[in-house]
Every structure is written in structure tokens, then in C-alpha cells.
Amino acid sequence: MFDRQGIALMATAHLVVLPALAIGYVLFYRWMRRLAGWRKETVFVPWEDVVAVAARNMAVTIGGPAGLGWELHILPPDPERPGYSLAGSGVSAGMTGLQMAMMQWELIRRYMEEGPEAAPERADDYSVAWYKEEMARQRKRHEREGKPFWRYRIKCWMELAYFASWYTEYRVKHVLPKASPKGWVQEWSQPLPESQWARPSAELTELTRQVEAAYARGETFLDLGPVEKRFGQPSAGEAPKAAYPSVPFAAHSG
Structure with missing residues (x-):
């Protein structure tokens, strides 16, 4: 049993000390970023280079494992270091399971490769x-x-x-x-000049055609299995290439 002094101490820790530590850490982190010269940039990554990873995470507390969860990570690889993702970039979202992560990624893939008509309306x-x-x-x-x-x-x-x-x-x-900074979404949404458009490779075009044919036969994406292993050709590996083009994040740094 806690006495009144213990309850007051616990309340103070939760309402004052812990929030102050969290806010202090955020301010310290931002100060260190500015000191190191980090800045926010918009990086233009060819769609064919984007990688999706479904990861299973375990939350661990003092009392032991608290639960399991899945996350979908959408990452641009580092073009200069094959096998590594581009530092400080990517998007992560919590998922209820592996199948949900696969479904989410398939919707994104079809939207990007086939257009908005391939994805259902927003719920x-x-x-x-x-x-x-x-x-x-x-x-x-x-x-x-x-x-x-x-x-x-x-x-x-x-x-x-x-x-x-x-x-x-x-x-x-x-x-x-x-x-995001004011006007950044509008700035980011401006279409690139046609000269800067990334063209899909023959391998990606063929894989997309095979997947569309499988859907037409009545198969689902869960039936397809590893698409590259089923329809594609073995790859000889990826060599380093030029860095992706980037522009300042609406002239915003922090």
C-alpha cells in the first residue's frame, strides 16, 4: 500500500518529471541535429527501387514480453550502398498481422503501377x-x-x-x-518534367504483366507467393549507382 506521500511522489513523477524529461530530450535531439548540420530534404526515388519489409516486433517491459505486433516499412535503398536503406528516410505503419501488411503493400503497388482505378475508394x-x-x-x-x-x-x-x-x-x-511547412505538400505534388520521369525496366514490366494475368485467372495475391521467384529471372546482384536527386524540404531545416 502507498501512503499519501508515496502517492503524491508518484503523481508528481507522472505529471511533471516524466513529461519534462520527454520534452527535454526532444529539444536536445533537435539541437544536436542542427549542430550536426542535418537538414530535411525531399528525395526523389524511382518507384522500382522502393522496398517493402514486414517486420514482427516484440514489446518488452520489466515484467517480460508485453505483446507482439507487425509493422510495414516502406524504404528507399541507399543507391551508393547496396543492401542498406537510405539513412533517415522511409515510412513505417503498424499492422495487425502479416496478411494485413501484405494487403496494404499490394494496394500501394497496384496504385503506383496501374493507377488510382486499381485501388478501392478510401474508407x-x-x-x-x-x-x-x-x-x-x-x-x-x-x-x-x-x-x-x-x-x-x-x-x-x-x-x-x-x-x-x-x-x-x-x-x-x-x-x-x-x-509539414506551409505549402510544402503543394510544392512536393508538382509533377516532374517528363525528362526526369523514371521508366520501368523490362523486368518490372514483365512481372506486372504476369501478376495481372494471374489476377485475371482468379488468383489472389496471397496465392501468388514470391512473385520474383515464380515469374522472374535470377538477379546477378545490384551495383552501386548515382545518388537520388533531392531538393530542400521547402527551405525548412531543423
Whole structure:
């Protein structure tokens, strides 16, 4: 049992000391980046060079393993160092499993290689509107199965499901647009001159054709297995090449 002094000390640590340490670390990290001369840049990577990796991570605490999770990493390799990713770049997203990571990557691949018509319309998942629609669906399901809906509703309240949906929508509308310098998205979205377009290799074009033919036969991407092993030719390895072109991150450094 904690006495009052112990409770006050614990509350102070969680409400004052730990946040101060976190904020101090972020400020120190940014200061070190500026001191080292790091700057943000937009790097233009040919689509054919992009690599996707699904990794399984384990969260470990003092009490032991806390859980397992999957992450999808989309990385541009370092053109000057084959086998390494470009330092400080790439995108990572948490996934519920390996199949979900594969599905996410396949949607991205088809969008990039076949165009927007190959990917389904964006789903409005986990917004407040989605939460209300989900509650309505669950109410009907519980009534149809003769189960009390209030138990499910209390479970969602205890899990802060409504707050999670509201906060997700708030971040998308108000937080994420401020994460980049003003006007950078518009600047980044400007099309490159045709002279700078990267052309797909004959090998990638043939692999895409084989995958499209497999889909036409009724196969799914989970049925395909390793595509390069099934349809492609063995590679002799990759040699170092010139660095990717880059431009300043909207003249923003930090």
C-alpha cells in the first residue's frame, strides 16, 4: 500500500518529471541535429527501387514480453550502398498481422503501377461517423441474436472507443496538416518534367504483366507467393549507382 506521500511522489513523477524529461530530450535531439548540420530534404526515388519489409516486433517491459505486433516499412535503398536503406528516410505503419501488411503493400503497388482505378475508394474508417455507424450495426446484430447491447456499449466506453475515433479524426484534420511547412505538400505534388520521369525496366514490366494475368485467372495475391521467384529471372546482384536527386524540404531545416 502507498501512503499519501508515496502517492503524491508518484503523481508528481507522472505529471511533471516524466513529461519534462520527454520534452527535454526532444529539444536536445533537435539541437544536436542542427549542430550536426542535418537538414530535411525531399528525395526523389524511382518507384522500382522502393522496398517493402514486414517486420514482427516484440514489446518488452520489466515484467517480460508485453505483446507482439507487425509493422510495414516502406524504404528507399541507399543507391551508393547496396543492401542498406537510405539513412533517415522511409515510412513505417503498424499492422495487425502479416496478411494485413501484405494487403496494404499490394494496394500501394497496384496504385503506383496501374493507377488510382486499381485501388478501392478510401474508407472512412475510425472516424466519428464510422463509430456511430458501427454502433448502429452492432445494436441491430445484438437485437437479432437476442443479446443485451448495453454490455457491448459499456465495453466500448471502457476502451475509450469513441475518444479514439474523435482523436483520429482530429489528428487527420488539424494535427497532420501542420506537420509539414506551409505549402510544402503543394510544392512536393508538382509533377516532374517528363525528362526526369523514371521508366520501368523490362523486368518490372514483365512481372506486372504476369501478376495481372494471374489476377485475371482468379488468383489472389496471397496465392501468388514470391512473385520474383515464380515469374522472374535470377538477379546477378545490384551495383552501386548515382545518388537520388533531392531538393530542400521547402527551405525548412531543423
